[in-house]
Amino acid sequence: MMQTDVLIIGQGICGTFLSGELNRAGLSYVVIDEERSLTASRVAAGLINPVTGRRLVKTWMIDELLPFVRGAYGELGEELGAGGEGTGAGFLRPVSVVDFFPTAQMRLAFLKRFEEDPAYLRLPEDEHQWDELFHYELGYGIIEPCYLVDMRELLAAARQRMIERGVLRAERFELPELAVEPGGVRYRDIEARWVVFCDGISSFTNPYFSRLPFAPNKGEVLIVEVPGMSLSEAMVFKKGMSLIPWKEGLYWVGSSYEWSFEDAGPTVAFRERTEAVLREWLRVPFRVVEHMAAVRPATLERRPFVGLHPLYPAVGILNGMGTKGCSLAPYFARQLVGLLASGVPVQADADILRFRKVLGRG
Numbered sequence: 001m002m003q004t005d006v007l008i009i010g011q012g013i014c015g016t017f018l019s020g021e022l023n024r025a026g027l028s029y030v031v032i033d034e035e036r037s038l039t040a041s042r043v044a045a046g047l048i049n050p051v052t053g054r055r056l057v058k059t060w061m062i063d064e065l066l067p068f069v070r071g072a073y074g075e076l077g078e079e080l081g082a083g084g085e086g087t088g089a090g091f092l093r094p095v096s097v098v099d100f101f102p103t104a105q106m107r108l109a110f111l112k113r114f115e116e117d118p119a120y121l122r123l124p125e126d127e128h129q130w131d132e133l134f135h136y137e138l139g140y141g142i143i144e145p146c147y148l149v150d151m152r153e154l155l156a157a158a159r160q161r162m163i164e165r166g167v168l169r170a171e172r173f174e175l176p177e178l179a180v181e182p183g184g185v186r187y188r189d190i191e192a193r194w195v196v197f198c199d200g201i202s203s204f205t206n207p208y209f210s211r212l213p214f215a216p217n218k219g220e221v222l223i224v225e226v227p228g229m230s231l232s233e234a235m236v237f238k239k240g241m242s243l244i245p246w247k248e249g250l251y252w253v254g255s256s257y258e259w260s261f262e263d264a265g266p267t268v269a270f271r272e273r274t275e276a277v278l279r280e281w282l283r284v285p286f287r288v289v290e291h292m293a294a295v296r297p298a299t300l301e302r303r304p305f306v307g308l309h310p311l312y313p314a315v316g317i318l319n320g321m322g323t324k325g326c327s328l329a330p331y332f333a334r335q336l337v338g339l340l341a342s343g344v345p346v347q348a349d350a351d352i353l354r355f356r357k358v359l360g361r362g
């Protein structure tokens with residue numbers, strides 16, 4: 001039998017940060033992750049944007065999250081050997097979002113918000129700076145600082161490190177083989193004090209957690225090549241859709257937010273709609289090189305699911321990051337490790353104990 005402190009199921013952004021935090025706290029772990037190419041973490045643009053919605057209000061906890069993520073990505077980057085020269089933040093880099101106003105109402109909303117609370121907002125010095133590349137009749141505002149996480153590089157580097165340490169099992173986790181006892185869990189040849197589910201949408205059907213109010217949300221994305229465009233890696237463009245540097249001169253364009261869908265795959269309708277938007281928006285030709293889709297592990301009340309099961313204290317979860325995994329996963333991974341290592345409670349509005357009643361019905 002192999003003994004470990006935590007058995008982590010899933011190596012998306014949640015499992016990756018959980019493993020980093022456990023390391024720092026001196027707790028051991030084994031990760032089981034079946035490599036899938038189209039998971040939420042692999043399809044995500046990696047953007048951390050401090051404002052949201054039509055009224056550009058600050059996102060939940062952002063004043064606290066931004067300094068935290070700078071530190072957390074920096075620490076993980078250092079541990080994985082990605083120094084992030086110039087930013088000191090490993091896989092995270094600062095970017096500015098050029099927010100082209102799609103309608104007159106959106107322009108007004110930006111100006112109003114800027115007057116009331118200019119935090120994270122700026123007006124451009126030269127409204128014509130992007131005339132050669134984009135059509136925009138109503139001007140734009142700038143949102144900064146934002147951050148872009150290189151999710152694919154981060155996940156790959158963390159995975160490589162887990163392989164070197166011999167703590168990764170690249171296979172499918174089979175829930176029926178998990179034995180849960182009050183003092184710990186057993187899975188095949190592994191004995192652990194806790195199992196923590198970081199398995200994204202798989203938790204929706206996990207009998208321990210399927211009663212939590214998950215709200216799956218599908219997102220589709222196009223990866224495009226734009227030969228006439230060589231933009232700074234520090235800029236993200238938005239006009240309804242976002243255009244975000246991806247890799248090797250390619251751009252990520254998306255995404256959709258679908259609460260009701262038949263399957264998780266890419267659709268012709270999204271591709272046609274997005275190509276039409278791009279033709280109207282860009283002044284230069286583009287070519288679609290890839291079309292991807294994934295389901296976000298979102299929640300009805302838009303708050304994460306973190307903590308230990310009220311009936312099975314050896315079973316935990318770090319999930320429900322919705323559209324904001326890049327900023328929420330590091331923060332709540334640290335809280336969960338605080339709970340496991342020192343018994344410090346998770347903050348109440350993220351702790352799954354708020355669903356004690358539904359989870360407690362055996």
Ligand SMILES: Cc1cc2nc3c(=O)[nH]c(=O)nc-3n(C[C@H](O)[C@H](O)[C@H](O)COP(=O)(O)OP(=O)(O)OC[C@H]3O[C@@H](n4cnc5c(N)ncnc54)[C@H](O)[C@@H]3O)c2cc1C
Nearest residue numbers: 010012013014034040041046047173200202219324325326
């Ligand atoms: C199109 C799109 C764009 C997005 N853009 C952004 C963005 O710009 N910024 C942002 O902050 N967030 C963004 N998100 C949201 C973000 O991707 C999610 O919040 C986050 O990735 C969720 O991470 P996770 O680790 O919980 O789940 P996942 O990334 O789904 O990881 C779960 C892991 O568990 C593994 N797994 C599942 N079941 C099993 C099993 N039975 N056995 C073994 N392994 C298993 C999977 O293979 C996977 O590796 C976006 C999401 C989408 C879909």
